[in-house]
Structures are given as structure tokens and as C-alpha cells.
Amino acid sequence: MEFLEVVFDLKTVYLDKLLFKEFNLTEDKIKSSHFYDTNLEQDKEFYEITSCSDFFTKPGTGTVLVKKIQLGTMLTEVLVLISFDEESGIVEINFPESELIEGNRLDKEKCLKLLEYFLSLMEHYDLKSVRFGYEPAADDDTCLIELKPDVTQIKDLVDRL
Template sequence: MENLEVLFMDFNKRDIDRLVYEELKFSTLKVNSSHFYDYNIKKDIGFSQVKNIERTLSPKGTGNIFLEELHLGILLKDIVVVFSFDKQLGDIVFNFPENQLLTNERHKNKIRLKKLVHYLVNLKKNFDIPKVIIGYEPATDEDTLLIEINDTTTNYENEIDKIL
């Protein structure tokens, strides 16, 4: 079984706490495991010890969280979230098993993809994310990319139909 990824590219670090705590509500979710390196205290810590993700990932930083489930317009289970940030911008990757999104039923796939894409389009607008990518791991490769949500594409229905 392959993994799919949703990738937020060049996400602005100043918005990360609002995304993680207010929008996605990580603090209310079951965290199976996590790892962050806090450069400020020069120590490995878990998500439960993180009080401010922006500060923890400053001046640069990485972290990962394995969640039992997460709602991104649709319920996804066994999802790994990876944060990788430089001084101001970074990438956030949501990695999950393919069967969480795509099954053998074309109609269900279309509905689930539409809900996911709609949710991601709204997140892109609300958090001013330059680009959101959905694809097979690694989603950034041209041959594994499924959908790119950017400022030029407006009809994602056609993109979804191409996938299915």
C-alpha cells in the first residue's frame, strides 16, 4: 500500500500556531507519538511539551506528530504530520495511507476528493498558503503529483476527474 501526501508549501511560520491549535485542533486529538527538536533549549521534546510551535521551530526547526486521526474536510486515520521550517517559511506534510482517501469505489473517491480539495482551497485562502499539493509520496515529483492547488487553477472538478 502506498502513501498519499498533502503538502503546504512555503507556509508562513507566524500562522502555524493558529493552524495547529485553532483550525486543526491538534491539542484535542490523540497523539500516538511525536518528536520536536527545540533549538532554544537544545533538547528533544514531545508535542505535549510544546507550548508555542512557532517558537519551538525558531530560528529553524523540524518536528513530527503521528495522529490517530485528523479531519481535513474528511476524516483521515493514521496520519503523520511533518513540519520543516527555515527562518520564516516552511513546509507542512500530511502523510497517510492511500486507502484513507482512495478506495475501489469511483463515486466515493470523487466525493472524498472533492471534500478534501474544497477544505484545502479554503485553508489556502485563510492562511495565504502559496501552494498546496496532493499526491503520492513524494507528492512534489511530477509523476506522483495528483492535484496542485494554486492561484491559477479554479476548476478542481476537472482535476479530480483526471485522477479518477
């Protein structure tokens, strides 16, 4: 099974708003999570962290496996990897390719909704780009689409997939 990935850089100050407001992550939607608290030198679960923006003022990484998440389209079994160091970091969202396949074909409508969702996030979270592709989408050879602020015709991008 292939995995698709959405990757973007984010300022730490936006992390709480993204995770709690946009992604609407709550304890009941999370299948599992893992964070390491360097101050206490112990593992933590997502629900034990009251502010991810504060938690990641020290370099660290955390993972959250989400049962279902609405990202323009409903996705299931989504892994959110958060890796930050003080002022900024990387958010990676991984999910099975099958989430965007309908009857052995790419569901272009779902792809379009997903990309539109992230295009709208770019405006609200000062994102310079959002890369979408096969894991690891950060690599040029596995990146299918890179959204940038000047991209306006994302339907044309999806049609090329």
C-alpha cells in the same frame, strides 16, 4: 501500501493557528510526536510546545502522528511533518492511500472534500500552492494535483484522477 501526501509552504506566523485551530491538534488526538529543541539540546513531545510559531523561529523539524484528523474528510493515522527555518517552512501531511479508497475505487467525493478544504486554507493562510499526490508530492512526477489561487473547478481535477 502507497502513501498520499499533501505539501505546502507556510509562513511561521501562521503555524500555531493552523495546527491548533484548523487541525485541532490536542494531546488526546496524537498517537506520537517528536521535536528536537536545539536550545535545550533535547527531544520534546508536541504537548510540551506551547507555541510552534515561536519554537520554529530557529530552524528545525518535528513530526506528529495523529490518530484522526478532519481535513474536509476524516483521515486516520496521519503523519504531519513540520520543517521550518525562522520565517517559513514546509508542512507535509502523509496518509495511507486506502483512506481515499472505497470498494477498490477512488472515492472522488472524499478527494473533492479534501481538496476543497485545502483550497479554503489557501485563502486564510496566504498559501501560494498546495500539492497533492503520492509521496513525495513535491516531485513533479508524483504530484497528481497542484492547487493554486486561480483554480476554481476542482471537481474537474478530481474527475481526471
